[in-house]
Each structure stands twice: as structure tokens, then as C-alpha cells.
Amino acid sequence: MVNAYVPADLGEALRLLQEKTVIPYAGGTDIMVHPQAEAAYLFLRQLPELNQICTTDQYFVIGSAVTYQALLTQTAVRLPDILLQACRQVAAPPIRNLGTLGGNICNASPAGDTLPVLYALDASVRLARLEPAVRDCQNLTPTIGYRILPLRQFIQGVRRTCRRPEELLIEILIPQTHDTLTYYEKIASRKAQAIAKLSFAGAASVSQGQLQRLALAFGSVGVTVVRDSLIEAKIINGSYDPEAAVQAYAALLRPITDQRSTASYRKTVCLNLARDFLTAVQAQVTAGRRGR
């Protein structure tokens, strides 16, 4: 007989992760496509610690079990529009009521709808675990240890992250940048309930005709979301105009052909979206210089 667990708080959840072999279950929308009736699930949705949305001086902090629908309807924090845009395009209402941001990350699908946006916004994840040193001291309150990793580092491949078995992804941290231009496109065979053939997120911050920050992230065209700091740096320092940058991305992107789309379609559309975005960025830079 297999047990499942409904912890009351984060401490209990972390203790279970340390002591037992359990499968963290947040929204369940990916797990339940291939359910294991006998699996020892650790149900997380009810944990208050994973359901908060707040801001600090530097970050938007989103609990890992916050659903897409909760992100779209909450009014406490003014989240970046581009993130909400991506959430609106996830599946349809019944799945947006279940699926969570933390789940989208831990599932680590190359086609995860929010991932290109989170990459473009330089998001990080906060992981928690019980500190092993005090695990067996019953008189001590167990301390929770944390580590923060950039999302780009956390996701390592198709459905692969560097979460250790005893760790839980508890928060997503999004720097409060002041992007003057953001751009998101999901290309799929229909508007709702479709997995992306490809997706693109762009973010730029232009101040007085100076490009301060730039991010281009491509989804569904590699084993993880593709972002290239070197190309971005060359655009920022003026070595690449939009066309040269598009050529650089043409050499970088190596999508595959599968049941959803073809390599050449994916690449062509990605490059078109990148060109469109970079042209808009350049227009903002030019307008800023004129206005100086």
C-alpha cells in the first residue's frame, strides 16, 4: 500500500522529501498525463509558503505553486505584462486553474510557455531543503537551507533540472527591470489548448537613446530555451545591426522537425520574430537619440 502526503507547511514538505522517496505534485497537469496510481505523491498546492506573490526591493517573488489563473487575476503586485501575456496563452481555463509556474519550470519542457519569458527577464529560482546537520536533533527547530540559481542554470535539458531529490523549488525571483519594450509570440496550430511550435520573448530597456539591456529568448527550438549573451552584447555595443544579429541567430538556432512543426518553419519564423523585435528596438533607440 502506497502512501501520499499532504503536508501542512513547508517544513513538513521538506522533511518528507528528505526522508522518503516522493514525487512533488503541484498542479499535476503534466504528471497526470501519465499518472501512476501507486506513486507516493507529495501534494503541494495547499502550502501557504508556495502560494505567495510579493515584491522585494529587487524582485518580484512568485511562489512556485501559484497557478496561471492566480497570476492573471491577482491584484496585489503589478507583474511584468509579458509574463501575463504568456500565462494567457497557456492551454485554456481548466488547465490554467491547475497548472503552476513552478511546475512549468520543473517540468523543463523545451516548449514550456512561460520559460522564454522567464529567461528573457533573467529569472532565478529559490530552492529549499532541510539542513542535514540538524536533521536528527529533535530538540532543535530544523533550519531550512536555501540556494538561488539563475533559471538558465537550473534547467539543464529536456525534462532535466539540477534540483536535488531533497530540494523543493519554492520561489521564482524576477528582477524588477524597467524594460521599455517587451515582445512575446507563441506560434501554435490553434489559439487555445496547443503546444507551441515555437515561441519568442524579447525584452529591451532603452534610456535616452542608449540600449541598456537586451534579451532574446527562443522556445521549442532546442533542448532548452535558447538565449545567447554574446550576440546580445554585440547588439548592445553596436557591433551588430538587426540584420547582422539575425544572421548570428541563424547560425545559432538548430531546431528539429517533429510532429508539431518542421525545422525550417521554426527557424524561419524565429528569425522573422527576432528581426521584427530588433527593428522595434532600433526604432526606440533612434527616437531616443533624436529626443536628446
Place this chain on the structure above:
Amino acid sequence: MQIINVQTGIPFILNDRPVRSLSAPGTRLLDVLRQEFHLTGTKCGCKEGECGACAVLINGRLVTSCLVAVGSIAHQAVLTIEGYRKTERFAVLDEAFAEMAAVQCGFCTPGMVLATEALLSEHPHPSPEEIRQGLSGNLCRCTGYQALVQAVSTAAQKGAGLW
């Protein structure tokens, strides 16, 4: 902390009555409803959250019951079409769906009706675009959707004040 298994069972509220499922915690809620509680109004279409035929309301929110492990809903309130059909709101939807010929084979209908309930609870006077959004998780292979949009619109008018 609560430990749940087939011996403890999983207590929840089903159509306003307290029940206890004795299925394994990882079992799909869809299968629990149909096989354990014999509530076959909830339909099984795809088992991957694509079609919406298995949609039910959990705490008033529309979800695809195929993607819900029964262990995850302990102490929560599930409403299926069998529970909803006893309501005044259902009577309005029933009439509007019939009047606008929004039902043909009927397989998607329980999910469509519950999606409509969720939609009207949030937007009592939805625009056609909001209706399409609200029903976007439910596939219908018969009607071509226009009849459904009209049925929801008609229900919103005739049932004004109920939502």
C-alpha cells in the same frame, strides 16, 4: 500533515455531500467519479486535458478531472453535472442550449455546461470573445461552436440576475 492511502481513504465533498474515496491517491478524479461513484455524466475523452469533456468544478473553479489526482483534493468541494443539474442556473442553461441547438451528440455537453457556469460566475454578461475564451478548453466536434456561443449569450440574458 496528513498521510493518505487506500485505507484512510480521501474525504471530499461531492455534489454537496461528504464522501470518502477508497481509490489510490494518484488515481484520476475522472476515474473516481465514473467508476467509484458511478457518476457517468463526466465524460472521458482524451485523458490529457485537451478536450474538456471531463470538466468539473472544484471549489467553483473549472478543471479537467482527468488531470487531477484524487489525493490532491482532500476536503475540497467537487461539483459534477449531476449535482449542478439540480440548480436553477442549470435550468436556464438547459433551455438555452436546447433552444439554440447547441447540443448534437451530447458528449461535450456536461463539460460545456460547467464551463458556462464558471464563465458566467466570473462574467455575468460576457462578450462573444469572452464566451469563446471561457469555452476554449472544451472541444465540440458537432456544432461548430457558433450555436454554443449563442446558447451562452442567450442564457446570460434570460438568466440575468442568477449569476
